[in-house]
Amino acid sequence: MGNNGSSQKAGSETREPGAGNASTGDAIDLLITNCVILPVPGTAQLISHGYVAIAGSRIVGVGPMAQCPQGGIRTVVDGQGQLAMPGLVNGHCHAPMTLFRGLADDLDLVTWLHQHIFPAESALVSPEMVYWCSRLAVAEMLLSGTTTVADGYFFEEEVARACVEVGLRCVAGQAVIDFPAPGAPDPTRNIEVAEAFIERWLDRDPLVTPAVFAHAPYTCANTTLQRAKALASRYRVPLFIHAAETRSEQTLIAEPRGRTPIAxxxxxxxxxxxxxxVHCVWADVQDLELLRISGSAVISCPQSNAKLASGRAPLPLMRDHGIRVGLGTDGAASNNSLDLFREMGFAARLHKVNPGRPAELPAPAVLAMATHQGAEALGLPAETGRLVAGAPADLILVSLQQPHLQPMHGANLLVYSGSGADVRTVIINGRMVVEDRALLTMDLAETCARVRRLARSTVSLANPG
Structure with a gap:
């Protein structure tokens, strides 16, 4: 078998009951063999030569090859030379903003948002743009090992459609904002648009969890924020909101003055x-206590925050407070990458610089944030982000044959040396969507061509006058 792995149809004989670690009676649809396994990122446990068994959309067994099930297996994938681990969880993204990648670089958030992004969105965002640019984002995320994304944007039904078609799990939030926006030209109907989105996607597809995305406390009136939260609570779906992203945000909140955004x-x-x-860059100790008491989660986007010079979130303090914390890339317009391996490496390094402690935010903590802790922050079902029996079959195979991943003394190498380009195979909900770095569920060339065609309209916006 080659080092990049290969798949083959196995015989149809009946598997012996209780073989290996697989649950008795489970018919195995997909068996990955001969791989190194990181079952729970953030722990030191590695299985040096093991298997992962999948039945339907669930993992039914993980263990050493000595306990590998035999017989009754539909498809076998040889994972020799690869590491199996849970797929990455991107806790915050604006998928359609791939169209604006590189449009407005080297600017602060307020200038970037108000002078470039909002005008571009007003001129260019349409259902067609959202659909095709989301497909491009989905392709980028899948090819770099992301299996779940939390997204928030306008025309979010097109984002959800793109994710379902290509096979990416998503928590999709319809945007709510208090000025005329794509899909909601009358801002007095923004909650109505969000409710229609939730009703359309609630319990419709196992890959989609609908949500509400209230843009920020400075772009939504108090009553809008409360109505958005009431809507999310009524349907028992998550509410996402940008908060405490910049030092000046407190002065932007209309009423009342003087409170921090979190307060x-x-x-x-x-x-x-x-x-x-999302962000919480300028959350103080009192803010962290409010987050802890309320049980709210935080998604940090360190590369976006650094690129926009917004600052650095106090992730170690958040974790010390017991706050659920995950990692996100933000949109491609402010990062400009959707590769969570890059995000992990940057996060781990950034938090060591000041206060100058090399053990600050160690690699195991970052791996956990990018997988099962990120899933927990999004409110996803228990066991998501782990390779254990009963967990959703969302996993990736990472090639260990790259020079920068040798020798492998432990999983920390994934944070400090890993790259999304090392991902060879991606399985989501038990379905293989990437095999040997080939997307199996979409025509990438067509999507790239469509986005390039749409991008021609951005030239005048990038070069005004």
Whole structure:
């Protein structure tokens, strides 16, 4: 078998009951053999020569090859020379913004947003743009090992459609904002648009969890924030909101003055276990205590925050407070990559620089944030982000044959040396969507061509006058 792995149809004989670690009676649809396994990122446990068994959409067994099931297996994938691990969880993204990648670089958030991104969105965002640019984002994420994304944008039904068609798991949030926006030209109907989206996708597809994305406390009035939260609570779906992203954000909140963004959200009754606050760069100790008491989660986007010079979130302190924390890339317009391996490496290094402690935010903690802890922050079912029996079959195979991944003394190497380009195979919900770095569920060339055609309209926006 080659080092990049190969798949083959196995015989149809009946498997012996209880073989290996697989649950008794499970017919195995896909068996990955001969691989190194990282079952729970963030722990030291590695299985040096093992198997992963999948039945339907679930993992039914993980263990050493000595316990590998025999017989009754539909497809076998030889994982020789590869590492099997849970797929990565991108906790915050604006998938359609691939169209604006490189449009407005080297700017602060306020200038970037108000002078470039908002005008570009007003001129260019349409259902067609959202669909095709989301497909491009999905391709980029799949090829770099992401199996779940939390997304928030306008025309979010097109993002959800792209994810389902290509096979990426998503928590999809319809954007709510208090000015005329794509898909909601009348801002007084923004909650109505969000509710229609939730009703359309609630329990419709196992890959999609609908959500509400209230843009920010400075772009949504107090009543809008409360109505958005009430909507999310009524349908029992997550509420996402940008919060405490910049030093100046407190001065942008219209009423009342003087509260921090986190304290503002708490006073309005927005914070609870189903609320996910994105960024929280300028959250102080009192803010962290409010997040802890409420049970709210945080998604940090360190590369986007650094590129926009917004600052660095206090991730170690958040973790010390027991706050659920995950990692996100943000959109391709402000990162400009959707590769979570890059995000992990940057996060781990950034938090060591100041206060100058090399053990600050260690690699195991970052691996956990990018997998099962990120899934927990999004409110996904228990065991998501782990390779254990009963967990969703969302996993990736990473080639260990790359020079930069040898010798492999442990999983920390994935954070400090790994790259999305090392991912060879991606399986989501038990379905193989990438095999030997080939996308099996979409025509990537067609998608790239469509996005390039759409991008011609951005030239005048990038070069005004």
């Amino acid at each position: 503002h959200l708490d006073a309005l009754g927005i914070l609870d276990r189903d609320t996910v606050c």
